[in-house]
Amino acid sequence: MALLEKLPRHLFTLRGWGMLAAGAFTLAAAQVMGRRDLLTLALLLLVLPLVSLAGIRLVKPRFRVYREFNPSPVEASAPATVHLAVARTGPGSGRVAMEERLPAHFGQAPSFWFPSRSATGGTSRYEYHLTSRHRGQFRIGPVTAEFTDPFGLSLHRQAIDDGDVLTVTPAAVVLPATGLAGARGSDGVTATRVRANPSDDDIMTREYRHGDPMRRVHWPATARHGSLMVRQEESVTTPEATIILDHRAGAFSGGPGTSMPGLPDPEGHAPATSDTFEWSVVAAMSVSAHLTERNYSLRLLDTGGEPAFLHSPSAPEPAMEEFSGASGLQSIAESLAAIHLSGPAHPRRDGLLRDAIRREAPARHADRRGAPGVRTPAGAEQGPPAFDDQLMDKLSAHRMRGPLIAVLGRITAEEAAELAPAAAYGTNSFAILAVERPTDFQDVLEVLRQGGWRALAVAPTTRLTVAWGQLEQDAALPVAPASEVRRGAGVAT
Template structure:
């Protein structure tokens, strides 16, 4: 795309002056004005030709390092512009359009280029790399572009504006906050907790899957083995060296806000909950737990992540970049998902929490070695009610330090140990 009018204000003035000189020269018979007008027209024409003749910009490509940005973190964007020119070109300016989900300064000076024929490039092909830094501001997938490049001739009479319509989608993952470890609670897991180093190399190699039998919990279905065997397979009890944990995020929009249904990043409270969810998963996996990530309906959001497998944690962040809320409210029935099983830490993240909700969640606390409940909007004495039923509970929101809230949660409430 190019601007229709190629002249600057100076160039437009020169063109008007040239036409005026030709008109006056014709009326008054002044030959000198005729020569001057023709000279001005030649200068303007030459300026336009210097920008449009022998130069063509074909394509642009963008790359991001790291490939997935995250909220609050920086990423470097490199825009490669392929230019074909047989003549030297003047410097200019460029500007890359950033979406609301990214912040940064995406503009600068476009360099002057020498003749492509001088360096022996085929067809005068040249590449220009434009580099800038962006910061993730809003979770989701956001397109960068279009890129605008403006150049002018040495006299400032003509300009050329090229707008590249190509847009590059950039994934902005939720922020992962470094949470305090659970090492102090190793005894509560029956002596099963090991460091990440101990867990590396064990993972799925120690996992035994068997065919599904009536009465088996759906939460124990091993999806990879199911896909491989083409029949439902469930996990056998893992070796003592692989403790389990579960992280549950409530996605009911009525407990957050209607904006949480529309698009990622629209509801600050829901974003705090998403960040708490992925941060808890990262902490537990780092501490050696095999983690299941569910929503309040019992739906598996990502495949089970083995202890120490931080690569799968990174893959989870990409999936969570577009996670939104749901209309259905399944939180009062969440306890059914944990009926008849005993597990390690269970982390539940909810939006609004009232006392009846805390009572409905009470049975889960008695099936976990470390039940943690994080709420973005506690109502009344809901936190105290949850703590009385055995939860380690704390409030979270976009303005609070999640690390402090996590530390308060694991240090508050009655600590239940399975017998």
């Protein structure tokens, strides 16, 4: 029996291997004894398992699988219930052993028998629970079925569906209520005084109050209501907030061993991430939820001024950059689920090139703007331009409509000088740098603060609620009016 247990189980069962062994022994005995009846028996014992093996591979039972996740998508560390329904659509009978394939970090794969004891109408229903500590997109399934022939001699295992993708979004941290978002009414909107003469379509009216000047009486509305109505020259607008999300590989410490679990990219490579980038993703999700609860509409951009989720494989609409309401927040969560680091590695990782790159920073700056004949140091790959005119134009188009929040990785003092003037485009401007050693970035923070940002650097072990509270304590310096901001107007340090 110990020898039989060592034989491959994907071809024959123990009964099948036993019959083959008996056939081989009987064939040897027939040759020694010269008995034709033993030869016939030996051939029967040898051929029957082989015929059974060929039969279950040629005549494959067919099934249909329905899979549903609840909730879908699901937040990281929150349980999700998987509902499975399996129905036989082809000929066949008997019980079939089935198993649902799962990614390794979900734990042991569930197994079950078809049909189930509670099967109705030829459909068996099953239910199990999943919990993922990691965000991302994960292939759940396929269901694999192990078939056997009516004699129980041979086995065949095959997938009976393609599986489905479960999207796990980052879980938002509840941020404390602070004054960082700016002035709002009790309903989460801001009041904007209208100084120009409004059109009839834009005018809001109210009943006349003692002391209102007669020049503000709106006669068409008075005629409709039968009482004096005056113009209310104050409009209510929904506040806006802009979030800049840095996802450049050079700004975060990726490197070997920092790949995301889940589906690979279109080229078959595992998406890259890091502890600091994961902190940034949770921060972006939490700030988005915090502002959405206060009726802010959101705009998310990357450091180049492109939509922040343009390269996220989980984004429902990658080119979208403006979001509002609960549906907008849901779209942000799904887009953040599988966002990963992109672009070349940061040249600061190479200690041999660090000094040379700093010396040639003006040359790199000119080269990025297309100056002819300027070259970067060998090996210093350049990614898409960051904090350039495209980003500034996007911010300028929505100037002073609400707060500006930048969630960044490692940036140089030169990059900070390029970003610093953008503080004038927000009613309040905040910058959070997620880095391994925050003390190494005091010069960068000083450049941002001189430009009017409230800025701090945090390690990935820092609690987000603590960082959010520190931003309120960091007093921002006065900023120049937005009309005076010019590209390249760096702040001297």
